[in-house]
Amino acid sequence: MKITKICCIGAGYVGGPTMAVIAQKCPHIKVTVVDLNEERIAAWNDENVDNIPIYEPGLSAIVAEARGRNLFFSTAVEQAIDEAQVIFISVNTPTKTYGKGKGMAADLKYIELCARQIARVAKDNKIVVEKSTLPVRTAEAIKSILDNTGNGVEFQILSNPEFLAEGTAVTDLLHPDRILIGGDTTVEGQKAIQSLVDVYANWVPADKILTTNVWSSELSKLTANAFLAQRISSINALSELCEKTGADVNEVARAIGMDSRIGPKFLKASVGFGGSCFQKDILNLVYIAKSYGLNEVADYWEQVIIMNDHQKKRFSNTIVQTLYNTVADKKITFLGWAFKKDTNDTRESAAIYVADDLINEQAKIAVYDPKVSRKKVLADLDYLETRTAESNMKSISSYEDAYTACEGAHAIAVLTEWDEFVQYDWQKIYDSMHKPAFVFDGRNLLDKAALEQIGFVYQAIGS
Ligand code: NAD
Ligand code: UGA
Numbered sequence: 001m002k003i004t005k006i007c008c009i010g011a012g013y014v015g016g017p018t019m020a021v022i023a024q025k026c027p028h029i030k031v032t033v034v035d036l037n038e039e040r041i042a043a044w045n046d047e048n049v050d051n052i053p054i055y056e057p058g059l060s061a062i063v064a065e066a067r068g069r070n071l072f073f074s075t076a077v078e079q080a081i082d083e084a085q086v087i088f089i090s091v092n093t094p095t096k097t098y099g100k101g102k103g104m105a106a107d108l109k110y111i112e113l114c115a116r117q118i119a120r121v122a123k124d125n126k127i128v129v130e131k132s133t134l135p136v137r138t139a140e141a142i143k144s145i146l147d148n149t150g151n152g153v154e155f156q157i158l159s160n161p162e163f164l165a166e167g168t169a170v171t172d173l174l175h176p177d178r179i180l181i182g183g184d185t186t187v188e189g190q191k192a193i194q195s196l197v198d199v200y201a202n203w204v205p206a207d208k209i210l211t212t213n214v215w216s217s218e219l220s221k222l223t224a225n226a227f228l229a230q231r232i233s234s235i236n237a238l239s240e241l242c243e244k245t246g247a248d249v250n251e252v253a254r255a256i257g258m259d260s261r262i263g264p265k266f267l268k269a270s271v272g273f274g275g276s277c278f279q280k281d282i283l284n285l286v287y288i289a290k291s292y293g294l295n296e297v298a299d300y301w302e303q304v305i306i307m308n309d310h311q312k313k314r315f316s317n318t319i320v321q322t323l324y325n326t327v328a329d330k331k332i333t334f335l336g337w338a339f340k341k342d343t344n345d346t347r348e349s350a351a352i353y354v355a356d357d358l359i360n361e362q363a364k365i366a367v368y369d370p371k372v373s374r375k376k377v378l379a380d381l382d383y384l385e386t387r388t389a390e391s392n393m394k395s396i397s398s399y400e401d402a403y404t405a406c407e408g409a410h411a412i413a414v415l416t417e418w419d420e421f422v423q424y425d426w427q428k429i430y431d432s433m434h435k436p437a438f439v440f441d442g443r444n445l446l447d448k449a450a451l452e453q454i455g456f457v458y459q460a461i462g463s
Pocket of ligand 1: 009010011012013014015034035036037040077090091092093110113114131132133134162163164165166276277
């Protein structure tokens, strides 16, 4: 089947950029991205493309090119489902906060709602694509819903997990390491796979499009995230040992990364990984392993999360200890709040947890992040429910520029590796701070020697 109409349910960090790139690369396909969130859709449709709801380098230009031509953002979910031959499900799959599997399993309620809605609306055969990250064997549940509640329509379910990283989403989508498509081994299943392969083949070389069975595809996504996160926890575990022994974690990472079997990427020690996916996907993997009675497998992967939590705690403890065991009423400036550079996403950012710890110690936190608003910072802290919104408001302030944020501070903590931080006039910042002036570099971003030369007491992760 030649695909000319695609619908994507979920206009978030995955649905928005992924569909924008499909639309740009396939002008013959009408791509409609739908969402229940009216505000989000309105922002995607904002006349000024700089106001689209997701900040990703290069994304606004692609949206500007394709929007209104063959890329559409809408809240008319049913109409888009009805029209499409292929429906991508790209809704959120957060960790469950209630009931069985609370705090571990993926909450599939949004997925199920989508499946039920598709089943209700569809009047002709459709390919349903799992784009969201899902537990292995979810396709079975989707199929059961579609087959038992549909209007006698045939559905093919494909798994096509997304591997983009935020901050580099556009490059990752334009030049993916691989596209993974899992489907049934039946003739119909293979035809559906081929239809989707043909879409990606408009810009992805054939040898990078991998096809598997559905279960391998679903599990590969969780596995990829678990392996990536494991590398960060591994290097972070060693960063603590480096601090005790006089080794330097950057030097260790470089030395091991030159071994072609290990490779240099994802070995940057940090205050801990954040983002909406690593933790949730590993917890999900742990839950699945436990549900099959594989306790050793579950414990092995759970340690990645335990290590990450430890790293965040260790960072805030170091700040308190170094500042003479008290941060009460001291101004500590956070450079960065997003979970990594080049994104406005703050989900599970280490900054949130470090701020929470320091506010518990009665510190006053000043935040500067080039892409994150005060409203978002406060919402993130309120979400933890550690204290009242009023109390958070008193403990945290946020600034439009870094220099003002640093004025009168006792210490600076670098939480996100934004490039601009390196370019600052650090002498000017030093002059405006309390002395001794401390920098706690949670990203090993700044030049230690240059900062020490100015007079800062500089502490990095793992050296
Ligand atoms: P997101 O929260 O940014 O977006 C999800 C969107 O789906 C929201 O706008 C929400 O309103 C919408 N939605 C939920 N239920 C809906 C329904 N029934 N009908 C219409 N819209 C609905 O989430 P995201 O970051 O885009 O992640 C989506 C999925 O992709 C998750 O499973 C995630 O694990 C996976 N993933 C995310 C990334 C990433 O970098 N963020 C990368 C790869 C995979
Ligand atoms: C990650 C994966 O890299 C993507 O392949 C995947 O598609 C995505 O999760 C997902 O499923 O959501 P993302 O979380 O957007 O992407 O960003 P990463 O670049 O992986 O960074 C995650 C966290 O790890 C960030 O907080 C980052 O600062 C941290 N990190 C990364 C380190 O601390 N050290 C490193 O060496 C690399």
